[in-house]
Amino acid sequence: MDGPRLLAGLDAQQRRAVTDPGQPLCILAGAGSGKTRVLTRRIAHRATEGSAEPRHVLALTFTRKAATEMGARLGALGLRDRPTVGTFHAVAWAQLRTFWADRGRPVPGLLESKVRLLRSLPGRALAPGELAAEVEWARARQVPPERYAHAAHQEDRRVAAPLEQVAEAYAAYEREKQRRGVVDFDDVLARCAEALESDPAFAAAQRWRFRHLFVDEFQDVNPLQHRLLEAWRGDRPDLCVVGDPRQAIYRWNGADARYLTRFADDHPGATVVELTGNYRSTPQVLHLAGAVLGPGTSRLVAHRGDGEVPTITAYATDVDEAAGIVAAARLAHPPGARWDRQAVLVRTNGQMGLLEEALVAAHIPFRLRGADPLLQRPAVRDALRSLGAGPERPLRMALDDLDALAEEAEAAGATDRAGDLAALARLARDLDLTDPTAPTSALRGWVGHAVGADGPGRGGDAVEVVTFHAAKGLEWPVVHVAGLEDGYVPIRHARTPEAEAEERRLLHVALTRAEDVLRLSWAATRTLRDREVRRRPSPYLTPLSEARALLADAARPAPPEAGLARARRALADATASDPPRRLRAALEAWRAEAARRVDVPPAVVLSDRILAEVARRAPTDVDALAEVRGIGALTLDAHGAALLDVVREHAGAQEAPR
Ligand SMILES: Nc1ncnc2c1ncn2[C@@H]1O[C@H](COP(=O)(O)OP(=O)(O)OP(=O)(O)O)[C@@H](O)[C@H]1O
Numbered sequence: 210m211d212g213p214r215l216l217a218g219l220d221a222q223q224r225r226a227v228t229d230p231g232q233p234l235c236i237l238a239g240a241g242s243g244k245t246r247v248l249t250r251r252i253a254h255r256a257t258e259g260s261a262e263p264r265h266v267l268a269l270t271f272t273r274k275a276a277t278e279m280g281a282r283l284g285a286l287g288l289r290d291r292p293t294v295g296t297f298h299a300v301a302w303a304q305l306r307t308f309w310a311d312r313g314r315p316v317p318g319l320l321e322s323k324v325r326l327l328r329s330l331p332g333r334a335l336a337p338g339e340l341a342a343e344v345e346w347a348r349a350r351q352v353p354p355e356r357y358a359h360a361a362h363q364e365d366r367r368v369a370a371p372l373e374q375v376a377e378a379y380a381a382y383e384r385e386k387q388r389r390g391v392v393d394f395d396d397v398l399a400r401c402a403e404a405l406e407s408d409p410a411f412a413a414a415q416r417w418r419f420r421h422l423f424v425d426e427f428q429d430v431n432p433l434q435h436r437l438l439e440a441w442r443g444d445r446p447d448l449c450v451v452g453d454p455r456q457a458i459y460r461w462n463g464a465d466a467r468y469l470t471r472f473a474d475d476h477p478g479a480t481v482v483e484l485t486g487n488y489r490s491t492p493q494v495l496h497l498a499g500a501v502l503g504p505g506t507s508r509l510v511a512h513r514g515d516g517e518v519p520t521i522t523a524y525a526t527d528v529d530e531a532a533g534i535v536a537a538a539r540l541a542h543p544p545g546a547r548w549d550r551q552a553v554l555v556r557t558n559g560q561m562g563l564l565e566e567a568l569v570a571a572h573i574p575f576r577l578r579g580a581d582p583l584l585q586r587p588a589v590r591d592a593l594r595s596l597g598a599g600p601e602r603p604l605r606m607a608l609d610d611l612d613a614l615a616e617e618a619e620a621a622g623a624t625d626r627a628g629d630l631a632a633l634a635r636l637a638r639d640l641d642l643t644d645p646t647a648p649t650s651a652l653r654g655w656v657g658h659a660v661g662a663d664g665p666g667r668g669g670d671a672v673e674v675v676t677f678h679a680a681k682g683l684e685w686p687v688v689h690v691a692g693l694e695d696g697y698v699p700i701r702h703a704r705t706p707e708a709e710a711e712e713r714r715l716l717h718v719a720l721t722r723a724e725d726v727l728r729l730s731w732a733a734t735r736t737l738r739d740r741e742v743r744r745r746p747s748p749y750l751t752p753l754s755e756a757r758a759l760l761a762d763a764a765r766p767a768p769p770e771a772g773l774a775r776a777r778r779a780l781a782d783a784t785a786s787d788p789p790r791r792l793r794a795a796l797e798a799w800r801a802e803a804a805r806r807v808d809v810p811p812a813v814v815l816s817d818r819i820l821a822e823v824a825r826r827a828p829t830d831v832d833a834l835a836e837v838r839g840i841g842a843l844t845l846d847a848h849g850a851a852l853l854d855v856v857r858e859h860a861g862a863q864e865a866p867r
Contacts (some may be wrong), residue, residue: 216609217829226482226484228251229235231482235469235473235476236483239455241484241721244451245832264293267293270296270426273296275426277842280842282835284845285835286831300741305401317390318389320389323341323344326386327344327378330385334377341376344777346462347463354383365708396438401437422448427468429464430465456681458677460711470678486510487513493519493727494720494725495721497727497757498720517725519813520729521754523732526741528567534691535567550686551689554688557700558676559625560697568674574671575674584653593633610636611630612634618630632650638739640652684724686725688723688728692746694735695744698744759771795859803848816831819840823856827860830854
C-alpha cells in the first residue's frame with residue numbers, strides 16, 4: 210500500500226502517531242481511538258518510507274488472539290516481508306529453543322498447566338487455581354518463594370491461607386518443576402531474559418534480527434516482561450509502545466501501568482503522542498464512561514453523533530434484574546437483527562449463572578466469554594465431586610453442605626468461587642422443590658438441563674455474557690451492564706486506594722464497550738446461599754446518575770435544531786441500513802466467482818450477513834474491513850485484497866458510513 214493510502218481515513222492525531230519520527234515513541238490511546246489501526250499503519254508507513262525493514266520488525270502482544278489479528282492486518286497492508294508478531298511467551302520460547310539447540314543443550318518440556326501440577330502436590334494451602342494465581346503474580350513481580358510472604362503482605366493481597374503456607378506451596382511447586390525437568394511460561398520469560406543478559410553473542414544476534422520493536426497494550430506489561438523487553442532492546446531507541454493508562458486492569462496479576470505513565474521519564478528524549486478521538490461510542494456513552502473516572506480524567510472526544518441517553522435501572526431482586534435484562538435484550542432485537550449485537554457484562558463469573566438461566570428460559574441464544582459453563586467451573590466440579598463421594602444420600606441432606614462451601618468461599622474473599630457455589634446451591638434448591646426425593650447424584654443432570662452441560666456453542670449468532678475483564682478490546686452496539694452493587698463494583702476485596710482505582714478503570718472499560726445503547730442495572734436484594742441479602746448500589750452509581758441526569762435534561766427540551774438534527778440522523782441511518790445496491794451486486798458477483806473457483810457454496814466464502822455489512826460500510830482500507838463484524842483473520846488473509854478492490858471499484862462516491 211502506498212504512503213498516501215496508508216494515511217487515508219486517519220484524523221490528525223492518528224496521522225501524527227503513524228508518521229512521527231520520534232524514537233522511542235509512546236502512543237497514549239484512549240478507548241475506541243483506533244489503536245490497532247494506528248500501530249499497524251505505523252509499521253507499514255515506516256516500511257514504505259524505508260526507515261524500517263518489515264522482516265526486522267517485532268510486534269509484541271499479550272494474547273494470541275491479538276497477535277493473530279495484528280498479523281492479519283499487517284499481511285493485508287501488502288508489505289514486502291511479514292513482520293514477526295507474537296506474544297512475549299511465543300517469541301521468548303522460540304528464541305530460547307534456538308539458544309539451547311545451538312549450544313547442544315537439551316530443551317526442557319513446557320508445562321502446559323500450572324493448576325494440574327499444583328493439584329498433584331500434597332498438602333496444598335489453597336485451591337490449585339488460587340495458588341496458581343499467587344505463583345503467577347509472584348513470578349510477574351520477580352518475587353521468589355522466600356520473599357513471597359513479605360511482598361504479598363506489602364501489597365495487601367487477599368489470600369485465603371497464611372502467607373507462609375502459600376510461600377511453602379510456591380517453593381514446592383518450583384521444586385517439582387525442577388524434578389520433572391519442565392519449565393512453565395514464566396520460566397520461559399525469565400530464562401530468555403537471563404540468556405540475553407548473560408550471553409552477548411546471543412543478545413547481539415536477537416537484536417540484529419529484531420531492530421524495530423512495537424508493543425501493544427503496554428499498560429498491561431509486568432516487571433518480568435519489561436525486563437525481557439529491555440533485554441531485547443539493549444540500548445537502542447527504536448521502540449514504540451501503545452497503551453491506555455485508563456484501561457489498566459491487570460494490576461492484581463502483576464502488571465504495572467507505570468511503565469506506560471512514566472515512559473517519558475524512563476526514556477529521556479522520548480516522544481509522547483495522544484489519541485483522544487473516540488470512534489466507537491455516542492457522546493452520551495462517553496459522558497457516563499468519563500464520569501466513572503472522575504471529573505476531567507477522561508480526555509475522550511466523541512467523533513460520533515448523538516445517541517440515546519443510557520438508562521440506570523434498580524430492580525427489587527437479582528431474579529428481577531436477570532428477567533429485566535432478558536426483556537430489554539428482546540426489545541433491542543427487532544426481527545432480522547442479530548443477537549451478537551448485544552452483550553451482558555458482569556464483574557464476576559459467579560453472576561453469570563442467573564443470567565444463563567434467564568436466557569435459557571427465554572430461548573435467547575447466548576455465549577459465555579471468559580468463563581466456562583457452570584458445570585465446568587472448578588468450584589462446581591469440586592463441590593459435585595465431594596457431594597458424590599461416599600454413599601448416596603437425598604439431595605436435601607446435601608443442601609447445607611453446599612451452603613457451607615459457599616460460605617467458606619465467601620469468607621475467604623473468593624468471590625467467583627462463592628458466586629459459582631451459590632448458583633449451584635440455588636439450582637439444587639430448585640431441584641429439591643421439584644422433587645423432594647431426588648438423590649444427590651441427580652444434581653449434575655439437573656444443572657445440565659437448566660443451564661446446558663457444555664454451554665452453548667462457541668460460534669453462531671448469540672448474545673454474549675462476558676466479564677468486564679474479558680470484554681476488554683471488544684465492542685457491541687447494545688451493552689447491558691449488570692450487578693452495579695457494592696461488593697461487585699467495586700469488588701469486595703478492593704480495599705486499598707490503588708485497588709479501588711483499578712475497579713473504576715475496570716468499569717470504564719466496561720462502559721466504553723457500548724457503541725449505541727448502554728443499560729446499567731443493579732438489584733436491591735440478591736440470594737446468596739439461600740439467604741436474601743440486601744445490596745447497596747455501587748458507589749459509582751452516584752456520579753453515573755448525576756451524569757445521566759445532565760444528559761436527560763439536555764435531551765428534554767428538544768429545541769428545533771436538535772429535532773432537525775435528529776431527523777437528519779434518522780434519514781442518514783435509514784440510508785445507511787439500506788445496503789447500496791450497486792456495491793452489493795458487485796460483491797455478490799465476486800463471491801460467486803470466488804466460490805466457483807474453489808468449488809464451495811458462496812456462503813462459505815462470505816456469509817450473506819457479512820457481505821451485506823461490507824456493502825453497508827464500504828470499507829476502503831484494510832483496517833475498516835477488519836473491523837466489519839465477522840471478518841476474521843482467515844477471511845482477511847484469503848480475500849481482503851480482492852474485497853477491497855471490489856469496494857474501491859464499485860462504491861463510487863458514496864460516503865462510507867461508520
Ligand atoms: N479514523 C477512523 N475513522 C473511522 N473509524 C475509526 C477510526 N479509527 C478507529 N475507528 C473505529 O473506532 C472503533 C474503535 O477502534 P479500535 O477497536 O481500534 O479502538 P481501540 O483503540 O483498540 O479501543 P479499545 O482500547 O477501547 O479497545 C472501531 O470500530 C474502528 O472502526
